[in-house]
Amino acid sequence: MSIMRTALPLVLLTGVLTGCAGLQKTDWPTCAALGGVTGAAIGATESSAYAGYGALLIGGMAGAYCWVHGDGDEDGDGVPDSRDKCPGTPKGVQVNADGCPPAPPAAVVEEVVVVKEETIVIRDVHFEFDSARLTAADKTKLDTIATRLKQEAPSAQLRVTGHTDSVGKDAYNQRLSDKRAHSVTDYLVGSGVPRSAFVAVMGAGESQPVADNKTAEGRALNRRTEIQINR
Structure with a gap:
């Protein structure tokens, strides 16, 4: 039982931090909420009195971890930096899934017809x-x-x-x-x-x-x- 009480908090904390690593910086509230729930669960394994402290501590750690290690979007085009192949796209420019402006349509060259x-x-x-x-x-x-x-x-x-x-x-x-x-x-x-x-x-x-x-x-x-x- 003692091993379970020691291992369970570590497993829960590792799961939260691993999950937050795949999110964007702006998702820190979600990480904090999940961390708070996990912290409350960890604290409760010791005593119901520690549930609130655990929620505050782990929630804060998870939110901070998400902010520091989360995937950013520096140019604000909606595509995470890890997938953005065109960083620095001007604000308001429509981009594709790679964060790049779509290729302009091929120019239509009108053939000049000369009446012989x-x-x-x-x-x-x-x-x-x-x-x-x-x-x-x-x-x-x-x-x-x-x-x-x-x-x-x-x-x-x-x-x-x-x-x-x-x-x-x-x-x-x-x-x-x-x-x-x-x-x-x-x-x-x-x-x-x-x-x-x-x-x-x-x-x-x-x-x-x-x-x-x-x-x-x-x-x-x-x-x-x-x-x-x-x-």
Whole structure:
């Protein structure tokens, strides 16, 4: 019985201190409470009068032991220092189980799609009646197109094609569309687009309609100049 009374307190005290060693510093109240219960039990083995003293003494020792030997969290990120692979993380930064900020998402690189071929369709350049001469309004519209083509010219090839409606003879419409294509090209060159950028200037006459020539609306759509940009 004497051996049990001596060994039991040691076993209980060792168990409390071992358990506290695996806790964090901030868990010292828990260690103190467990130590108090254990101290009371140890004191009671001697006399009921010693239970309070045992609780106070052992509870204090357990709480202090937990504070000194417990696992800390210096950067306050919620991950114990023993597992924190990124100590010193700034306050408020979200961390993972290792105490490190999550890796930033991989940057999404958007592929720039270059349109190799594009066609500018000019339908609002009407020329003078039955002529290839540009009106003042035509020139104003072509000025806007010239500004863009000057940017394209260093790395692109330009093809200009004139088109007419079906009114009149085929041969006449062919010649007229060719003259109008050259008239547009000459104006663009005069506006600063390098002539070397134009690899083809031609007329297609009435051979490539995009609408019904039987209506006024359709014929208006067919009278056009197209500038093909090949990058």
